[in-house]
Amino acid sequence: GESVGLHLPTLSVQEGDNSIINCAYSNSASDYFIWYKQESGKGPQFIIDIRSNMDKRQGQRVTVLLNKTVKHLSLQIAATQPGDSAVYFCAENRAGNMLTFGGGTRLMVKP
Amino acid sequence: NAGVMQNPRHLVRRRGQEARLRCSPMKGHSHVYWYRQLPEEGLKFMVYLQKENIIDESGMPKERFSAEFPKEGPSILRIQQVVRGDSAAYFCASSPRGGDSPLHFGNGTRLTVT
Numbered sequence: 140g141e142s143v144g145l146h147l148p149t150l151s152v153q154e155g156d157n158s159i160i161n162c163a164y165s166n167s168a169s170d171y172f173i174w175y176k177q178e179s180g181k182g183p184q185f186i187i188d189i190r191s192n193m194d195k196r197q198g199q200r201v202t203v204l205l206n207k208t209v210k211h212l213s214l215q216i217a218a219t220q221p222g223d224s225a226v227y228f229c230a231e232n233r234a235g236n237m238l239t240f241g242g243g244t245r246l247m248v249k250p
Numbered sequence: 251n252a253g254v255m256q257n258p259r260h261l262v263r264r265r266g267q268e269a270r271l272r273c274s275p276m277k278g279h280s281h282v283y284w285y286r287q288l289p290e291e292g293l294k295f296m297v298y299l300q301k302e303n304i305i306d307e308s309g310m311p312k313e314r315f316s317a318e319f320p321k322e323g324p325s326i327l328r329i330q331q332v333v334r335g336d337s338a339a340y341f342c343a344s345s346p347r348g349g350d351s352p353l354h355f356g357n358g359t360r361l362t363v364t
Binding site for chain 1: 254281283285290291292293294295298305306308309341343345348349350351352353354355356357358
């Protein structure tokens with residue numbers, strides 16, 4: 140069936156380096172994607188979103204890239220900090236905010 | 251400026267008991283969503299409600315699970331005759347409108363069935 144998935148379950152980076160988290164989706168009709176950050180014991184926190192009419196969107200220290208040709212999303216975090224340590228999920232909004240989440244990537248930031 | 255409030259944060263039930271999970275959406279939000287998360291997995295959509303209406307319950311098990319969002323008061327997710335497989339974190343999210351507006355999630359209720 141349709142699904143959203145991630146390539147890397149765990150990513151370890153040095154503090155100050157840039158992080159890249161990847162996500163593949165399979166529903167070519169999807170037109171809205173969201174990245175969430177989830178810290179231990181908390182709910183998902185919205186980071187950034189992108190619509191299919193764009194291929195790049197930037198926020199504060201984060202950038203999302205969308206490649207519709209290969210159905211691939213990535214989240215780039217600049218100058219990664221210890222506070223960025225969390226699990227990151229991409230999600231596909233199939234309709235009306237009924238999101239399909241990927242399995243998550245754990246980001247560990249080494250001091 | 252409270253966010254989405256869920257209670258209780260932790261709930262322990264014995265097999266066969268009922269679990270009631272409550273969610274108060276953000277102020278001004280009339281769209282509520284429930285998601286379930288198993289350990290080390292992503293969230294799975296369960297049900298989408300507006301005030302007094304179930305819009306989509308395609309992710310909810312057909313038996314033992316029900317949800318409501320009354321005109322007054324919080325949204326309730328009810329699980330009857332709980333089984334061990336119901337142990338999970340249940341998250342509620344809200345948005346001011348349906349469609350492509352970012353969801354705001356609560357911190358969840360962690361249900362443990364013993």
